Each structure stands twice: as structure tokens, then as C-alpha cells.
Amino acid sequence: MHRDVENESSVMLNLTVEPMVAPAVAPVDAPVAAPVQVQDRIAILDVIRGFALIGIFLMNIEFFNRSVGELSDGMPVGLSGANWLASYFVAYFVAGKFWTIFSLLFGMGFALMLMRAEEKGQDFFKTYFRRLLALATFGVLHYIFIWPGDILFSYAIAACGLLVVLFGKARWIVLGVIALGLVAAIPALNKVAAIATALALFGVMAFLLRNDKTLIVFAKPRPIIAVILYVVGALLFLIGVTSLVVTTMSSARPSLVFGLFVLLIAFVLDRAHQPKQARSWKIGSLLYTSLFLSMAIGGAAQYWGAGKTQVQAANQTQQASSTVVSASAQANEEVKTDAEAKNTASDKAPIIASASEKNKASEKEENKKKEAERLQKQLEDNRREVAILSKGTYAEALAFRVRELSENWTNVAIFSVLINCMFLIGYWFVQSGIMRDTKAHLPKFKKMALLGLPCGIGLGIAGSFITTSAVPGLENDPYMFAMALIYLGNLPACLGYVGLLVLMFHSTGVFSKVKLLAPYGRMALTNYLSQSVICSVIFYSYGLGYYGMQRAHQVAVVLIVVVLQILFSHWWLSKFRYGPMEWLWRAITYWKLPALKN
Incomplete structure (x- = not known):
């Protein structure tokens, strides 16, 4: 029922997904399927x-x-x-x-x-x-x-x-995902994207479960997806370490954590293959x-x-405000003849920073508004359900x-x-x-x-x-x-x-x-x-x-x-x-x- 791994000592590039179990093909005179008899049931399952x-x-x-x-x-x-x-x-x-x-x-x-x-x-x-x-x-x-x-x-x-x-055959899974994705691009049918996503994830599960292709790494055959994840996880971890050295722990933490997480998945996939x-x-x-x-x-x-x-955002905002005040004070102490030029130069960075902060604030407010609308709709739906089932x-x-x-x-x-x-x-x-x-x-x-x-x-x-x-x-x-x-x-x-x-x-x-x-x-x-x-x-x-x-x-x-x-x-x-x-x-x-x- 299971096929042996083909030539594990070489790099295998054919990623065709083979069936985990060979489907039963009924001959012309095959027995007709019938319900399981009581004596054939496994009692513990019941x-x-x-x-x-x-x-x-x-x-x-x-x-x-x-x-x-x-x-x-x-x-x-x-x-x-x-x-x-x-x-x-x-x-x-x-x-x-x-x-x-x-x-x-x-x-x-x-x-x-x-x-x-x-x-x-x-x-x-x-x-x-x-x-x-x-x-x-x-x-x-x-x-x-x-x-x-x-x-x-x-x-x-x-x-x-x-x-x-x-x-499922790999080619049909891929074609199905693409076709459903194109259908989901139509605004009136955008919910089809959920089916495309589910089918894509089923395809990933099929690949992980049934693909026997390996790469020789450190004198051992390893599944291709595990090797890829090892590389991705290592890169993310190195980016996190670099960020830690150059900047702060808070900015490095996401890459460090996610890198370790990906490495863990790669390790488990490596061990799960055989x-x-x-x-x-x-x-x-x-x-x-x-x-x-x-x-x-x-x-x-x-x-x-x-x-x-x-707190950090509040501190950054306060620091930006202090920079603006400081720059303005310094400009007032310069010679009156070139005050306009110096004010322009000293205010340029704060203005750009202020515009960027405004854009971020605007985007954040928009997201909050959408989330508030979603929560309000959910609450209304819940109240409507309770009203109907208790009184309707x-x-x-x-x-x-x-x-x-x-x-x-x-x-x-x-x-x-x-x-x-x-x-x-x-x-x-x-x-x-x-x-x-x-x-x-x-x-x-x-x-x-x-x-x-x-x-x-x-x-x-x-x-x-x-x-x-x-x-x-x-x-x-x-x-x-x-x-x-x-x-x-x-x-x-x-x-x-x-x-x-x-x-x-x-x-x-x-x-x-x-x-x-x-x-x-x-x-x-x-x-x-x-x-x-x-x-x-x-x-x-x-x-x-x-x-x-x-x-x-x-x-x-x-x-x-x-x-x-x-x-x-x-x-x-x-x-x-x-x-x-x-x-x-x-x-x-x-x-x-x-x-x-x-």
C-alpha cells in the first residue's frame, strides 16, 4: 500500500504528489458494497x-x-x-x-x-x-x-x-486553487476565496504527507520542505540577531521568535518524514x-x-514635539537675514516626521473604525438571535x-x-x-x-x-x-x-x-x-x-x-x-x- 522511497541518495526534483493509499478500483463483477454487520463492528469505537x-x-x-x-x-x-x-x-x-x-x-x-x-x-x-x-x-x-x-x-x-x-493529484489541486482564485477576484464572488484557501491548505497537507522527495544535507536525506524551512528559519533568526546588535530587543524580538518557530517546525517535519x-x-x-x-x-x-x-508611541510623539520646539528656538537665535532659510532647513525633518505620524495615525484610526463596525454588527446579530429565539x-x-x-x-x-x-x-x-x-x-x-x-x-x-x-x-x-x-x-x-x-x-x-x-x-x-x-x-x-x-x-x-x-x-x-x-x-x-x- 505504501511505496518505498526512490533513490534517497540523490536530489529529487519531481514534486508530483502520489496517493497515500491506492484507491480501490472495482472490477466489472465486483461485489456490491453493503453496510457493516453488527458482529463486524469495533465495540470500543461505539x-x-x-x-x-x-x-x-x-x-x-x-x-x-x-x-x-x-x-x-x-x-x-x-x-x-x-x-x-x-x-x-x-x-x-x-x-x-x-x-x-x-x-x-x-x-x-x-x-x-x-x-x-x-x-x-x-x-x-x-x-x-x-x-x-x-x-x-x-x-x-x-x-x-x-x-x-x-x-x-x-x-x-x-x-x-x-x-x-x-x-488528489498535484496538478488538479494547483489548477483548482488558481481557478477559484480567479473567481474570487470578482467582487460579487469574493467569498470563494475561502474555498481556494482551504483547497490550497489541503494541497499543502497532501504534499507534506505524500511527497517522498528528499535532499541530502549533512549526509542524510531530508524532506525538501524541511530543508527550505531550515533555511528560512535560520535567515529570520540571523536577521533578529543583527537587529538586536544594531537596534533594540523590541525590534529584534519578532524575527527571533518567528525564526525559532520556523526552525522548530522544520525539525519536526524532518523527524516526521520517516x-x-x-x-x-x-x-x-x-x-x-x-x-x-x-x-x-x-x-x-x-x-x-x-x-x-x-508607551513607546507616546514617548516617540513627545520626542518629536520636543524636536520641533528645540528647532524653532534655535532658529529664533540665528541672524534675522537668513532666519527664513534656517527655519526651513530645521523644520524639514519634523514636518516629514509629522506627516508620517499623521498617515500612521489615520491608518490606525481607519482600522479601529472597521473593527468597531464589525463588533457592532456582531453584537446586533447576537441580540437579534436572542430576541428571535426567546420571543419570536x-x-x-x-x-x-x-x-x-x-x-x-x-x-x-x-x-x-x-x-x-x-x-x-x-x-x-x-x-x-x-x-x-x-x-x-x-x-x-x-x-x-x-x-x-x-x-x-x-x-x-x-x-x-x-x-x-x-x-x-x-x-x-x-x-x-x-x-x-x-x-x-x-x-x-x-x-x-x-x-x-x-x-x-x-x-x-x-x-x-x-x-x-x-x-x-x-x-x-x-x-x-x-x-x-x-x-x-x-x-x-x-x-x-x-x-x-x-x-x-x-x-x-x-x-x-x-x-x-x-x-x-x-x-x-x-x-x-x-x-x-x-x-x-x-x-x-x-x-x-x-x-x-x-
């Missing part, structure tokens, strides 16, 4: 899926009582007592950890479906595209008719991106971590550097969600790139055989739990000591840095939870009862959508109207609904093979009606 569904519900229920536009704003301000504890627990032990688990599972499911199709000689692509089309349709309908916090549509788009990453079988999880982890590490660096610079920058009609809510989807669909394209990082890690878990025989790899899962949970959750908690909420419009808001720490911790925490669940699954004591979540996980799509329906009925004005329920009470609602759903899942699957939505999804995927009753 347990993990059920556990993740509980976390997703704990996260989502808050935004049935709060504007979805505030998803990235942190904890609500002004909470106390049980409401603060409930909010803090979800924000730092749940939020961000469970959609990553679902993404991990999605990558595992993709790998399993691909491997089974190859083993049976079945056509994979036609079946999988129908599966994604159905999932995207479910997601759009869920978004419009029930709740705008849907993630199914994002998964469908991200899975299309995964096909590009694993199988063995090829482990490349998917290494590349996925690197891209995910790099994104939020850069966000943390930027957030730290914004928080700790903004105040100093403002279903028709008003429907119109609002349609408008939101038309305005914000570009976010899905960019988010799909982040999801793919998790897909690649999940893909490796199955391709490596670890998830197909978890019992044989218990030490690895124990290490994941012992390292991942303290590190992942600890990073978020460390950020909470800085701040737990965003302050819109604040120039040096520390929440960007605190949020970056949360996101950095989501990946190790996600892996830690998975490791813990595997250990519980294979235990013999009370913790083995976690297996009760398996039927709940087998009906994940049905339960996920029914959670949205239940919340709509309970909280929205066209239901029971309990919008704005206290956070602690929301957690109680989750516990009650989850217990009822687990009981219902056990009962349903004792009579039927699939959940209702799972049956429909399989019917569309395999284009035939699977047997429903046991």
Missing part, C-alpha cells in the same frame, strides 16, 4: 462515540440558551456559585475536547470503510461520495430547521478535503499544534506587548438561520482544514492496527491517558488564571492567549480521554460498565439530532420557552436526557439493527434498503 456525544451535548446546550455567535467568547460574565462551577467544568474539561474526539472517530471510520472496500474489491469512491452527500444534506437541514450550531455539514466538507489530501506509516499522525499533530502555537505567540505578543507599544416565531427563526448560513458558510471551509488534522490522526490509528486490536496496545493507551489528560486539561486551566472571557474591542485582550492555550490542550486531552476509555473498556471492575455506552454510540446520529430537537422544544419560544436557563440547570437537563437516550438506544437496538437516522444514512450510502429488524 463506546468512545457515545462518550463523545455526552460531551458534545454538554457543550451544545449552552448555545440553545445563548447566541451561537458567542461560541468563542469564553464563559459568560457574572456567573457565581453552581452556575459558575458548571460553566467552568464544561469550558475547561469538555469544550473542544469532544468535537476533536468525534473528528478522530470520523477519520477512523473513513479508514475502516476504505480498508474493507479494498479487502472485498468494492468501489469505494462512489459509495463514499453518496455517504458524504447524505451527511451534508442532514447537516444543512439540521442547521436551517433546528439549530445553527450544526457540525455535520462541516464534517462532510472536511471529508471531501480528506479525499483531496489522500488521493517512517512513512506514521507520517499521517505526525503531520496531523504538527499542523494542529503549529496553528495554535502561533496563535498563542501572537496572543502573548498582543497582550504583553500592546501596553509597551503604546418559528418562521422568524427559520429566516434567521437561512440568512446566517448564507453569510457564514465560508467558516466551514476554513474549519474543515482544522478538522482534517484530526482526521489524519484517526486514520493512522486504524491503518496502524491499534484500534483493531486495542487490547494488544494497552500500554500505549495508558501512556496517552497519563500524559494527555494532565497536560491537555492543565493548559486550559493555566489559561483560565489569565482570563475566562473575551472583552470585545479591547486592544490588548488577554483572552486570545488564554484561548490558544485551551486549543493547544484540546489535542492531548482528546487523546487522553480516548486512552482512558480504552483502559476502562478492558478493565474487569466497575469501570468496565462504560460498555453500556456502546448502543448509545451506535445511534450517535439519531441521538445527536434528537438532542437538538429536544432542546428546541424545551428552550425556544415556539416550544416551552425556557430560553436563558441557568447553566447548572442545563447540566441537569443533559444528564436526564442522556440517561433516557441510553435506555432508548438499548431498547431500540434490541429490536432493530440500526437507529432510525443510521438506517436512512446507510440506505442512501449503499443505495439500497438495508434490513432493519433483527
Whole structure:
């Protein structure tokens, strides 16, 4: 399935991207693809899926009582007592950890479906595209008719991106990016730029994952992109050192920090290139971590550097004013006959400096104005959403969600790139055989739990000591840095939870009862959508109207609904093979009606 590296002792200039996995080509008389039978399912995956569904519900229920536009704003301000504890627990032990688990599972499911199709000689692509089309349709309908916090549509788009990453040809990726870029140049279609950006990033992921071309550096074959980044990072670092010698630390710091950051990425890419079988999880982890590490660096610079920058700007302005006054005083002491000439000469530099300062000030004011307008629009949209869902009609809510989807669909394209990082890690878990025989790899899962949970959750908690909420419009808001720490911790925490669940699954004591979540996980799509329906009925004005329920009470609602759903899942699957939505999804995927009753 993997090709050997060709002639690593020479410089390879052909950058054609080869498929990570050879696609299954079905012969004319190939077996027809069919749903996985119950006995062929990997039970631990259903347990993990059920556990993740509980976390997703704990996260989502808050935004049935709060504007979805505030998803990235942190904890609500002004909470106390049980409401603060409930909010803090979800924000730092749940939020961000469970959609990553679902993404991990999605990558595992993709790998399993691909491997089974190859083993049976079945056509994979036609079946999988129908599966994604159905999932995207479910997601759009869920978004419009029930709740705008849907993630199914994002998964469908991200899975299309995964096909590009694993199988896309370099020439078509490049041509696609160029074509979409030209379309985005049309003002009325500028949002297409988000798709072009996502496709370009998928191309980068494909190159990092599947390119085997190397350069011999220091008697060792190294991936081309790593060599390029080594050079770029070294140059940036040298520029920073030079700036440090010539000017000040503040001016040298960006080049020094960014240079070291690029060198770190180059080093990891160098180490990740071999063995090829482990490349998917290494590349996925690197891209995910790099994104939020850069966000943390930027957030730290914004928080700790903004105040100093403002003081420096004020000092520079004061010095410029002093220069003007000094020059004017000196000019008055000169001979009256050439006073005009000397005034002109002495005032020339301050006038130019003043014009430059004015231009910078004008540009800064313009940026502030645009940011203020954006924040004002966001606040108005949030208030409109709350008003409609707490007091409006279903028709008003429907119109609002349609408008939101038309305005914000570009976010899905960019988010799909982040999801793919998790897909690649999940893909490796199955391709490596670890998830197909978890019992044989218990030490690895124990290490994941012992390292991942303290590190992942600890990073978020460390950020909470800085701040737990965003302050819109604040120039040096520390929440960007605190949020970056949360996101950095989501990946190790996600892996830690998975490791813990595997250990519980294979235990013999009370913790083995976690297996009760398996039927709940087998009906994940049905339960996920029914959670949205239940919340709509309970909280929205066209239901029971309990919008704005206290956070602690929301957690109680989750516990009650989850217990009822687990009981219902056990009962349903004792009579039927699939959940209702799972049956429909399989019917569309395999284009035939699977047997429903046991």
C-alpha cells in the first residue's frame, strides 16, 4: 500500500504528489458494497462515540440558551456559585475536547470503510461520495430547521478535503486553487476565496504527507520542505540577531521568535518524514499544534506587548514635539537675514516626521473604525438571535438561520482544514492496527491517558488564571492567549480521554460498565439530532420557552436526557439493527434498503 522511497541518495526534483493509499478500483463483477454487520463492528469505537456525544451535548446546550455567535467568547460574565462551577467544568474539561474526539472517530471510520472496500474489491469512491452527500444534506437541514450550531455539514466538507489530501493529484489541486482564485477576484464572488484557501491548505497537507522527495544535507536525506524551512528559519533568526546588535530587543524580538518557530517546525517535519506509516499522525499533530502555537505567540505578543507599544508611541510623539520646539528656538537665535532659510532647513525633518505620524495615525484610526463596525454588527446579530429565539416565531427563526448560513458558510471551509488534522490522526490509528486490536496496545493507551489528560486539561486551566472571557474591542485582550492555550490542550486531552476509555473498556471492575455506552454510540446520529430537537422544544419560544436557563440547570437537563437516550438506544437496538437516522444514512450510502429488524 505504501511505496518505498526512490533513490534517497540523490536530489529529487519531481514534486508530483502520489496517493497515500491506492484507491480501490472495482472490477466489472465486483461485489456490491453493503453496510457493516453488527458482529463486524469495533465495540470500543461505539463506546468512545457515545462518550463523545455526552460531551458534545454538554457543550451544545449552552448555545440553545445563548447566541451561537458567542461560541468563542469564553464563559459568560457574572456567573457565581453552581452556575459558575458548571460553566467552568464544561469550558475547561469538555469544550473542544469532544468535537476533536468525534473528528478522530470520523477519520477512523473513513479508514475502516476504505480498508474493507479494498479487502472485498468494492468501489469505494462512489459509495463514499453518496455517504458524504447524505451527511451534508442532514447537516444543512439540521442547521436551517433546528439549530445553527450544526457540525455535520462541516464534517462532510472536511471529508471531501480528506479525499483531496489522500488521493488528489498535484496538478488538479494547483489548477483548482488558481481557478477559484480567479473567481474570487470578482467582487460579487469574493467569498470563494475561502474555498481556494482551504483547497490550497489541503494541497499543502497532501504534499507534506505524500511527497517522498528528499535532499541530502549533512549526509542524510531530508524532506525538501524541511530543508527550505531550515533555511528560512535560520535567515529570520540571523536577521533578529543583527537587529538586536544594531537596534533594540523590541525590534529584534519578532524575527527571533518567528525564526525559532520556523526552525522548530522544520525539525519536526524532518523527524516526521520517516517512517512513512506514521507520517499521517505526525503531520496531523504538527499542523494542529503549529496553528495554535502561533496563535498563542501572537496572543502573548498582543497582550504583553500592546501596553509597551503604546508607551513607546507616546514617548516617540513627545520626542518629536520636543524636536520641533528645540528647532524653532534655535532658529529664533540665528541672524534675522537668513532666519527664513534656517527655519526651513530645521523644520524639514519634523514636518516629514509629522506627516508620517499623521498617515500612521489615520491608518490606525481607519482600522479601529472597521473593527468597531464589525463588533457592532456582531453584537446586533447576537441580540437579534436572542430576541428571535426567546420571543419570536418559528418562521422568524427559520429566516434567521437561512440568512446566517448564507453569510457564514465560508467558516466551514476554513474549519474543515482544522478538522482534517484530526482526521489524519484517526486514520493512522486504524491503518496502524491499534484500534483493531486495542487490547494488544494497552500500554500505549495508558501512556496517552497519563500524559494527555494532565497536560491537555492543565493548559486550559493555566489559561483560565489569565482570563475566562473575551472583552470585545479591547486592544490588548488577554483572552486570545488564554484561548490558544485551551486549543493547544484540546489535542492531548482528546487523546487522553480516548486512552482512558480504552483502559476502562478492558478493565474487569466497575469501570468496565462504560460498555453500556456502546448502543448509545451506535445511534450517535439519531441521538445527536434528537438532542437538538429536544432542546428546541424545551428552550425556544415556539416550544416551552425556557430560553436563558441557568447553566447548572442545563447540566441537569443533559444528564436526564442522556440517561433516557441510553435506555432508548438499548431498547431500540434490541429490536432493530440500526437507529432510525443510521438506517436512512446507510440506505442512501449503499443505495439500497438495508434490513432493519433483527
